[in-house]
Amino acid sequence: MEIRCDALLFDVDGTLVDSTAAIERTWRRWAAEWSHDPDAIIAVCHGRRSKDVIAQFVAAEDVARATARLDELELADLAGIVAVPGAPELLAGLPARAWAVVTSGSHALASSRLRAAGLPLPEVMVNGPDLRHGKPHPEGFLTAARLLGVDPGRCVVFEDAPAGVAAGKAAGAAVVAVTVTNPASALAQADGGGGRRRRWVPGQRALPGRLPGWLGLRGFTDEHEGGQRCRSTSRPRSSSAATSRSSWSSMPPRTRT
Template sequence: MNTSAGYVLFDVDGTLIDALDNQRRVWAAWAARHHLDPAEVYRVALRTRPSETFAAVAPALDPAQCLAEFHALEDEDVRSGMYSAFDGAAPLLRGLPAGSWALVTSNYEHRVRGRFSRTGLPLPEVIVDAAGVSEGKPSPVPYLLAAERLGAAPGNCLVVEDAPSGVEAGLRAGMTVWGVNTPLPVEGVHRHFASLREAAPSILAYATAQSIVN
């Protein structure tokens, strides 16, 4: 049973896993298949979900086929691409109390598991992925579902994010939101850290200093 009053909900890509180059390569490969400008496609992809990206950059293409192609490229990248965890991620996750943390990702659980296996990161009991929600970030739905599955009140949850859409999702869920791995604060965050390693002591303190006896 979890005895922590503080729960931590982590975004994955850009927060725990450094997948920026991988995402850029996957989008470039997809763009090349359709003779599109990779730089422009990636610029759009950075601020939209894949289905919205396809609609914006290739409205004449079948979105279902585009998504199938993109998923296949992502799956291949999980198998063969090079991944690394951000500095400090492994000891941070291993130091959190069991049942006190979750992953909330716009990706799919099988890819998250593959990337965590490749980088040696531990997995939590709760993973909320794109397949598990009807609305993705910046909707608060993914973070609210993670809190519900942990048995946590939103006000007792800390969201750790790097992207504006994730920050907005956490704020709309009524949670504390800390930003990491960006040189400047994302608008709205309650605290900003230039790196995950810098944030790790404060994240651990949030999850452990509020320990209670049930």
Template sequence: MTAAPVRLTARALLLDMDGTLVNSDAVVERCFSRWAERNGLDPAEVLAVAHGRQGHATMALLLPDRPAELNLADNERILAEERADTEGVVPVPGAAAFLASLTGLPHALVTSADLPLARIRMTAAGLPMPSVLVTAESVGASKPDPEGFLKGAADLGFAPADCLAFEDSGAGIAAAKAAGVRVVGVGPRALPHHPDAHADTLTTVTVTAAPDGLLTVTVG
């Protein structure tokens, strides 16, 4: 039996990038598998927690006794590798039409990527960059800390409770929930983390705006 569509209302949308708008899994897997091997770790265990976090936060989680300066140095190395590697970077199905439907509506990108990487990946996927951006440089703490989503809501001029986040990872969903933002989970990684609604891809998501600006997001 097909599930009935889920409808949520919001005043603004907060959009993760990797795994939500852009499928960059191939690059992440290549770069973090190399890092895992350099540090004597199982690549599968690293990749199980790498999605959604800034690189140094992943490293701190996996190697808690490692000096922070080494994690930050490795983070810069991985970012450089990721910026140079766009092979396999493609839009999540439905992402282009979804972003086009948000033209003129309040929305922000809230990503753990830094600004150069975000621009490279959105361009590689052929997607337009939202005008309001919260990137790694914008925050002092990585997802699952809520800072990015709190900043995104504030930059758009709305309370977190009036926003709706789109996320694919456990870290991202936890960050949104901690900020008091409801979440539409996108893709298979999101489903185990109990988002408020779930879409296999963005092809099943529509957004309509009422004259008063209230957004209705239909999933399914």
């Protein structure tokens, strides 16, 4: 099977960077300050805009102030943030206009976490606070595709959270679910809906610098009609073979000869 695409659209937290510990620390601190159950918040916070989560727990008139406080806590805590293994190699091999970041976080927060993980900043970054609708609405991915000048249906979305998977599907993109933050069972919707959407989950034998079977992307090339080609070479592994924390990597891109 081959997925032809013109661009890759990445979430940040749990997809390019492993920031789970920092995210949960800051939400727990915020919950303590606002007298809320931290576990209830963490259960629904991943992959969504802070203000949308906070609106579930505080009065409407307090949302802006509470969100500003969380933003302050998040920017102050970058400890332990690292790149998901394989992400540096994949991004280093992509043309600048062939990828973008679509994240629920602010530009300042996403940029800080990418830098903390030693990853490059994209030319196109779409941030949740700048949108009318957050994930699972497709606005973010549709905006990124428009800014890159590509058809959303010719994009591949990489996501780690159910809200992001749903947003990618709604945008009409192919969706690759990455099980860094959530188990495969929580991302099963990436298989549904027909069309070009498929789900890949990481297996236990992903090796740095070579193609791991779970990802299914053979390479990123510019060999057809000026676009890119993402080739799938294997069927997805079953969820029983997946790990809750794993890596992903890619073979380097080929160029036309």
